[in-house]
Amino acid sequence: MLLDVLIAACAALAALGVMLIGFKLLRTVPPRWLGPVVAAVAVVAVTATLRYQWAYRVEAMLPPEMVVIERLGTRSPFEPWSYLKPVTTTLVVADRGTLRTNPAHADLVLINVLVVGRARDTLFTRHLVDCAGRREATFPPNVTFTSEGLPDGLIWAADAPPALLNTACAVSS
Template sequence: MLLDVVIAACAALASVGVVMAGFRLTGRKAPRNLLMALAAVAIVGVTATLRYQWASNTEQLLPPEMVVIERLTFSNLIEPWSVVHPVTSRLVVVDRASLRRHAAHPGFSMVDVLLVQRDADTLVARHLIDCRNRRDAVMPADADLTADDLPGDLRWGGDAPAALYDVACQP
């Protein structure tokens, strides 16, 4: 966030500096209101650009074993351009390196799912995937697939993105 502020301030100063230099070359003084408006437009433009580029930049930084299965977008009236073209603010990522299967449970897979958010901590949840019934459940932190029985207190849901089942259930 601090880096975004520094980048926006530099963009504002650079745009004002270029316009002031142009006015100086013509021998005129730049109107103060024009410079203030130009700085404001530069700050808004750079901030919007950084927000739109966040998801693709973050995806490029992910290791190859991480697969983005869903992009969560938002729009609001404070950022009117986001109503026309929503901004991706969160990525749902599957860590294929964490994929585990157990011989006693051939139709089940366990995988870590990450929620990567802009300007927030990344959340990690271990999911148990029932490949046959296309449903999933969040595993307790201390649970593992090494036991013969599955944890009994799982709350199953079937509203996960289809890509989660594709990644977790492929042979």
């Protein structure tokens, strides 16, 4: 966040410098109100650009085994342009490097999922994906198991993100 503030301040100063050089070349004096307006426009433009580029920068830094399965965008009245194109503030990432299968239950795949938010802590969860039933469940840390070796008491969600199902089930098929 501090880096964003520094970048915005530098952009404001650079825009003011370009404006002053332009008026110097034209041999005229700029109106007094133009400096703050140019600086404000530069700050808003740079801030909006940084917010829109956040998700792409984070994706570029992810290791190859991490797959973005969902991008969650937000809209805000403080950023009216976000109603045209929402700003991605959260990435849901599946870690293919953590895929685990059990030969006795080949249709079930255990995978780690991370929820990476802008200016927020990263949330880590484990999901059990049923490839045959096309459903998934959050795998709690204190799960109990049945006599067949299956987790007991899971709450299955039939509306799992298709990208999560495809990522997890690509290995088991």
